[in-house]
Structure formats: structure tokens, C-alpha cells
Amino acid sequence: MSDPARPTSTAAETPRKSASTEAVVPRPSTENVHRRRRAHRKHRGVGMIWSALAWIVGLGFFFPVLWMVLTAFKHEREAYTDPPTLLFTPTLDQFQAVLGSGMGLTLLNSAFATAVSTACVLALGIPAAFALSLRPVKRTQDVLFFFISTKMLPIVAVIIPLYVIVNEIGMLDNIWALIVLYTAMNLPIAIWMMRSFFLEVPPELLEAASMDGASLATAVRRVILPLVSPGIAATALICVIFSWNEFFFAVNLTAVRAQTAPVSLVGFITGEGLFWARLSAASTLAALPVVIAGWIAQNKLVRGLSFGAIK
């Protein structure tokens, strides 16, 4: 009564004990062996059910994407058949049509806005994250809160003032307006993310480098950056995804010259639900760069962070 934990602990110990005696006894009773084998089989069965479930859910998520990519290679008439055509001769017609209709420019616009804004975010964010982690400054918490607070206002609430400002300075339909906005939009998240990676770097490494005669810049370049590069890659990937897929600013602030891919995609949606193959090709083109970026970043991401620095 005094110790409710005791019965549980003995119960937990019993099977282990019997297992060890079994190992010593030369001829285990056949009944026991059967029971164990059955238990094993049951265990494996449960595992298989789980992996089957995982596959089903995974395929469920992946199927629409696969369908989109397949449809992109079909002729329009094959895209509508019921039951769906699974065997068809792939064609690049749709891609040609999409690029011919001016999506090429929007893809370039998107790529430019994404690349430049991500570069700006890293150029501004890395020093900020460094200052807010390894070189804590006064009011670190306040500064961090300020950064994240800029994300609290819904974008819809700021689009009108933004539109007015951008219009006043004559930057409507200008890709640089989007670059500034994308940089501002991603910077807080990037700083928060990179700061968490920087915090995992033992501060002694910087001290050791400075004792070894390295200037701060050298210490950061030679010692800190190689360690946090997986974190920076992850951050860059997030920035790339966010700016590449950004729609709201682009649709409101650009028209023809600076139009981005997500906005141009909308142009392929027809009210009558026609031209599925062409829409699929456009969507595939729009999705491809992000997938490639993710694939490139992956090699960096899986590498361990700062293991081995200490202890």
C-alpha cells in the first residue's frame, strides 16, 4: 500500500527475468518459444501496417502533384478523358505554349526578385543574427520583439498605404519595389531563424579564434560561418520559397513589366475550366525552381551543426 510504484516495477521486471533464465536453460519449453515467435510476428505486422499507412498518406499528398506533372505533358484532349488517360505520348507543346504566351518574362522576374531579395536578406540578416546571439547587445530582447512585431500586422491591412507610397515614388510595376518588400517581409523570420542556429555555436570558439590572433571578421568567416552554413542554407531556402510564391504584393503592385510567375499563373485559369494541360505546364514550371532549390539545399541541411566543438 505504501508504495504504489512497486507492483508496476516488479511486473516490468518479470518478463526480463524470465527471458534471461531462458537463455541459460539449455532446452527452453517449446510453448515459450512459440509465444515469443508469435509476439515477434505480431510486432512486425504492426510495423508493416504503419509503413503502409505512411505510404498511403504520402502518396495522397504527392498524387495531385504527380497528376499535375503528368498532365503538363499531355495534349489538351487527353487531359479531359474519363477515365483518365494513363498511357500517352508525352509532348512539350504545352510548355512551348506557356513560354510563348509570355510566362518566360514572369519567371525571370520571379527569379530576379527572389535571388536579389534573398541575397539582401542574408547580407542584412547574418550580421543581425550574429549581433543578437554571439555578441549580445543591449536590449536584445526588445530588438527581437520589434523584428517579429513587424509580422503581426496582416499584409492586407498595409497594402493600401504601401500602394500609395509605391505609386508616389513612381515604382509601380517595378521589380525593385517587390525586392524591397520581399526583403522586408523575410528579414524578421530570417533573423530569428539564423539567431537560433548561431546560438548553438559555443561562444568560446570566437574567443579561441581571437586568442589565436584572428580579427573578428576572420574569426566569423573561418570559424563561425562554416558551422552555421546549414542554418543559413535552411534560412535561404525559406526566403526563396516565400518570395518565389509571393502573390499578394505582386498582384497589387505589378502589371506587365514586373509581373511575377504566381500572378501570371492566374492568367492560365479560365472560367470555363479549359486548358488544363496548359495550366499544369505553367504550374509545373512555377514549382520547379523551388523543388530544385530545396534539393540543392538538402545536402547542406542534413549536415550536423556544431558537433565536436566542445566537450
Next chain:
Amino acid sequence: MAEIAYKSASCIYEGTDTPAVDRLTLEIEDGEFVVLVGPSGSGKSTALRMLAGLEDIDEGTITINGTDMVGVPSKDRDIAMVFQNYALYPNMTVAENMGFALKMRGLAKDERRRKVERAAQLLDLTEMLDRKPAKLSGGQRQRVAMGRAIVREPQVFCMDEPLSNLDAKLRVQTRTQIAALQRRLGATTVYVTHDQVEAMTMGDRVAVLKDGLLQQFATPTELYDSPVNAFVAGFIGSPAMNLVSAPVTSEGVKLGGTTLPLERDQLAELHEHGLTSATVGLRPEQLEVAHPGEGVDVRIDLVEELGSDSYVHAHLTADDTGEPATLVARSHSRTPGRLGETIAFRKSHGPVHVFHPETGQRLAA
């Protein structure tokens, strides 16, 4: 080759009122091995980091070879530091770790390689030169950290608890290795530890710190034989010195039912200060186990057997002060007595240490 002098050097961390290191004054000779020791939070690391340039010197100054170090960045001080967690560069191999400082100094590649290989040989790291730190054991990492310091042939070595991550056996082994290496290289070394055994065995001189204040700076034997105050007396030595508050009589102090005689000058000083009680200190090895009545009667609380000898923890049976004082004696017998048994402790040799009951200062030599 360097002489180091702390001159009333203080460090006050931002947001704190009391200095972490308070007007520290130390003169360290060229080639000396000085150990900073003290309980946790006593400011040892801070004092070391002030020398290394990792912490500001807020008041006073520190000089190396007479040159004022205030405002000199650590990279220009020619000091090598071994960190408690080693702080090896994880993205570099052992050889790159050790050669980093040489590279920063602009040494040619083959020259660098030669120096690194020589240091690696000294530390038995030759086979590991191309490995990354993550693939090394704790002891090997510790040696790499040492290696990174010695390839530079710096003026000063700073070490902050470099052995605390090693297991007990490796620690003892490495302790002697570091001491021998330092003698051989002859570089002035400041070594921080909270382990008083390390302090006693490694240091030419030991500085005992408490709450940022220097208590005593002396050779290990001097610290052991004549601690300047009750804190140092209790801190140095293991097990700690027995410190008991006892009433003063005309010939000595009363301990239990008996009188512990004191030296003439100790008594004179007690009377001079008009003290009716004093803190007396006896090391465990100054007490021997005797039959009841042959000394101070005590009852055994605990016997710690160490193989060669044993430590007897006991409390006074006839204590006049109410709260029974406990004493520890070192006994050469393995069976000095049973738990709860009444025996006696008798002073065997050496002088009794007497300290002021309030200030803790040592009275008479």
C-alpha cells in the same frame, strides 16, 4: 617569457553591483606556474579572462612585462588559452586546429606543418592530425587543445579548468603531464581550477580567491601550514581542516571536557584582542584515535575506509556549546572503531591553528 602583474584589477559585470574580481593584486614571475583556486563563483575564470583580454579591466590594470594591457585586444597579447570545453574548431582537422594561430600569423605552410608535427609528437597526437575533433575521445580533444596552445610558443598560457571534463584517472595522469610540459617550455602559466588537489600539486604558487577577493597567494606548503584565515584553512586540504569554535582559558582553549594547550604567542594575541573564544583548527592528520579519556571524547558518526587509512567522522560527546561540533581524524588503522562507539581524539603533532572568531584572521604565526 613574461612577468605578469595584476595591479588592483577589478572587473564588474554589467548589471551587477559587486565586482566579480575585486582589486586583485598579484605579481607573477617569469616562468612561474600559478594556480587560481576558489569555490564556484569566486571570480577565478573572470580573473583569467581579464588577463586574456576576454573581459574588460574596469579598474586598476594588468601588465605583461611592464606593458599595460588595458585596451589591448586579446589577439595582440600573445597569450594562448585552453578552455574548459576545449573550444576546438569543429570544421577543421586536428592539424588545422593546431596550425590556425600560425596561419593567422602568416607563417609559410611547410613551417606550419613542421611546428604542428613537433607539437603533435610531444602530445602523442601524430596519428590523429587529419581527424576532425568530433572523431576524438575526450582525452584526445584535451590534448589537441593543449597542442593548439603550445605550437604558438606564447608568452603566457592561460588554462581554465582544462581537466574538468576528464575522468578521475585521466585527470591525475594529465595533471602531471601538463606540469612537466610547462616546466619544459618555461612559459608563464596561469591555471584555474576549483580542485584544491590540482592546485596543490601543480602550482609553484597558489592564489586562493573568495567572492572576487584574493585571500592568500603563497606556495602550496605555506598555504597548508599557515593559512592566513579560516576560509583558506578550510578550503585547502582534503578532508578539510577541523574548525571548531572554543572558549579561551588561561593555558589554551577548552575542547570537549579537556583543554587544548596553545603556544605562548597565540595566547598573548588572544588576550591582546580581549577574546573569550576563538576558532581553532586542526588537520585530520593532526588527530589520532585513542581510548576514551585519553583526549577529547567523541562518538563515531562515520568511518570512511580508503584502503590504506580511514577517516573517522565523530562529534564531541561533552559539548558545552550545545550544537555538537564534529571532527574528522585520519587513522592508520582500518578498524578504528564502530559506529556510535565512544573513543577519544588526541592531538598528535604540529601546532594548533587559531583564528579570530569573527574576522577569521589567523592569530600569531
